[in-house]
Amino acid sequence: MPQPDPPRKSLFKTSSFYSWSLVAVVTLVVGWIFFSRWWQNRVFEHRMRQERTEKQHEDDLATLEQLGGKELAIQTFYATPGELRRGQSVQLCYGVANAKTVKLEPQSNPVWPSYSRCVDVTPSKTTAYTLTITGAGGNTKSQTLVVTVR
The missing domain is CATH 1.20.5 (Single alpha-helices involved in coiled-coils or other helix-helix interfaces)
Known part of the structure; x- marks a missing residue:
């Protein structure tokens, strides 16, 4: 079962x-x-x-x-030293923003757009240096600096 x-x-x-x-x-x-x-x-x-x-x-x-935003600008332009004796050199320093070309007058050394650049000059008399920048659109700005020679 x-x-x-x-x-x-x-x-x-x-x-x-x-x-x-x-x-x-x-x-x-x-x-x-x-x-x-x-x-x-x-x-x-x-x-x-x-x-x-x-x-x-x-x-x-x-x-x-x-660095200057989008506008054409001369950010710095100065001389070191600002006053000198005849025969001495001075450094002209500049900084630009959004510049296509840079012209420094009177100046024989070439200059170009830069945020910080210095050039040596030896003025024989008190001289007014003019920095002129041009932007891509053709706008220009200028600034003048006087270097005193004693």
Whole structure:
């Protein structure tokens, strides 16, 4: 005679059900922790990248403004020393922004657009030097400087 099947235990009465349920819950919690940390790091990196881009843009604008912006400008034009004796040399220094050409009169040495450049001159008498710059659009600006010779 065949033996009757033993009575089946309820699913809730088996220990393996609770063990696997606990493993599943722990796995879900650990998975959620890893996912949330990954997501927070991603948001943080995105925000930092955005702030870095904005800071770089601000720095670029500040640098452009320091270098004269978009306007044609003579930023500096001075002599060192401003007064000298006959036969001595003086340095004429200039800085221009957005200039296409630069002309220094009276001057025999060539000059060109630069943010900071000096040329040596040896005037025999008190001389007025004129720096004239021309922009790409044809606009010009001039500035005059007097070097006194004693």
